[in-house]
Amino acid sequence: MTDPPSPAALILADSRFPGGGHVHSGGLEQAVSQGLVSGLDDLAGFLAGRLRTAGRLAAVFAAAAAHAAARRVRPAHWVALDAELDARTPTPAQRAASRAQGRGTARAALVAWPSPVLADLLAVTPRPHHAVLVGAVHGSTGGNAGQAALTTAYLAVSGPASAAVRLLGLDPFAVNAVLARLGPALTELAAEAARTAADRPADLPAPSSPALDLLAEAHDRHHQQEVRLFAS
Helix, strand or coil, rough: CCCCCCCHHHHHHEEEEEEHHHHHCCHHHHHHHCCCCCHHHHHHHHHHHHHHHHHHHHHHHHHHHHHHHHHCCCHHHHHHHHHHHHHCCCCHHHHHHHHHEEEEECCCCCHHHHHHHHHHHHHHCCCCHHHHHHHHHHHHCCCCCHHHHHHHHHHHHHHHHHHHHHHCCCHHHHHHHHHHHHHHHHHHHHHHHHHCCCCCCHCCCCCCCHHHHHHHHHHHHHHHHCCCCCCC
């Protein structure tokens, strides 16, 4: 993890990147609605838990996708990778959110970094999971598995952190301090994910997050009944 971040990593992690991530709170909106997160201490716990569960899962698959993209795998490998992440994402709401972000990121990535790798991936999975797409961008632009994992893990917590400012009116300086304190955990998690990047898709780790799954389903039901600020 001593390599400097690639330009693609910096752009993808930028909140101004037009991939649609700004409309997703990663379950935070529902957590706030249910009174589970109401201040900075609650937010710190929420982000740490999300990083070790949903964030780790995304990082693992982003690293695997970066490894695959760098080796220009056959299209069947992309199908298998996408299917394995689908199997590790048990709730329809979580799968829909991941694919919506993946498709949004793909649209922007095709303009910024057109490549045969992305064309191959999107030919067999037109609405890929977000982590797979982010990893593929890294691998096709010279980035490595660790960089892809770090970018994806960071996005898993930076989105909810940003949402907290809008949902709770928290001090943005204090919120970013909470995010900054996750730095060592982010680095460690990305390194762990990179070590599994060459594994077969079926053998990749499968961390679970039942609480986030339940929050996602509850948010989806409420989103259909009333106006919500975020899509997930």
